[in-house]
Amino acid sequence: MDIVTKRLFLLSHCRNMSNQLLYKLLQVDPTLNIIHMLKDYEWELYFNLSREKVKTMKQELNSFHFESLYQKYNEQNILFVAIYDEKYPRLLKEIPDPPPLLYYKGDISLAQHRQLISVVGTRYPTQYGKSALEHLLKPLIRENWIIVSGMAKGIDTLAHESAILHNGKTIAVIAGGLFHIYPKQNISLANKMMASHLILSEHPPTTPPQKWHFPMRNRIISGLSVGTIIIQAKKRSGSLITANQALEQNREVFAVPGSIFDEHSSGTNELIQSGAKLVQDGTHIMEEFRYKENGLTR
Structure with a gap:
């Protein structure tokens, strides 16, 4: 799995990272590398995220482990699809604020x-x-x-x-x-x-x-x-x-x-x-x- 999808997956678990904000981040930087480059005041200036919330988000990101979360969901046959994936619902991409990531179970x-x-x-x-x-x-x-x-x-x-x-x-x-x-x-x-x-x-x-x-x-x-x-x-x-x-x-x-x-x-x-x-x-x-x-x- 590519690094962008892993970043997207982990960010979606952060309580202060709304899907609307995550979608904006993807639009600004499709690699999501921006999350490691932005200074705290820039999060507040450009994305209206307070420094306290930024601090919490960074702590959460450091505490999450992709492999353990992924395995936990996979054991329950729960998968996910990113907005840039060909499996992502075609019509849903057309709306103004599509979810960057969809979790699903089934077909x-x-x-x-x-x-x-x-x-x-x-x-x-x-x-x-x-x-x-x-x-x-x-x-x-x-x-x-x-x-x-x-x-x-x-x-x-x-x-x-x-x-x-x-x-x-x-x-x-x-x-x-x-x-x-x-x-x-x-x-x-x-x-x-x-x-x-x-x-x-x-x-x-x-x-x-x-x-x-x-x-x-x-x-x-x-x-x-x-x-x-x-x-x-x-x-x-x-x-x-x-x-x-x-x-x-x-x-x-x-x-x-x-x-x-x-x-x-x-x-x-x-x-x-x-x-x-x-x-x-x-x-x-x-x-x-x-x-x-x-x-x-x-």
């Missing part, structure tokens, strides 16, 4: 597939939401579309389970590291996915999920995919954050309409009002991308 080639569609929604779906999800996803799965979601309870979990039930493939992007599957009720689902599908994280496996990790991971869910389907979402929900990020990434956004009297559909109805594509059937989504591939507009 990383799934993330290179052309037909990736994200599905997000409420943690507390109604029967209508559950039925709508099955109705939309079955034709997509039948046509080898890979379902991407965040393995949260509710719509996310149902989307992964639907893909597995109908002999399709699915990818989960989790908020913490791979040693900390959340929620605990999805450990059995996660084990199935790590064996035959794919789970990704931008955090080292030992990282417990934090509240701020969840909105961050949403940009990866939408960034992996050509489009995102929102099934039942209240106003000001995490699903709407994902939808907005998808729009910023120039991806398609599809929303399932609902009753004007149902708060679970207030966010999706608002999305449709703002220009998201109203979707009633999985074939509508496939037709949309066929039009785009042929250079046609509706």
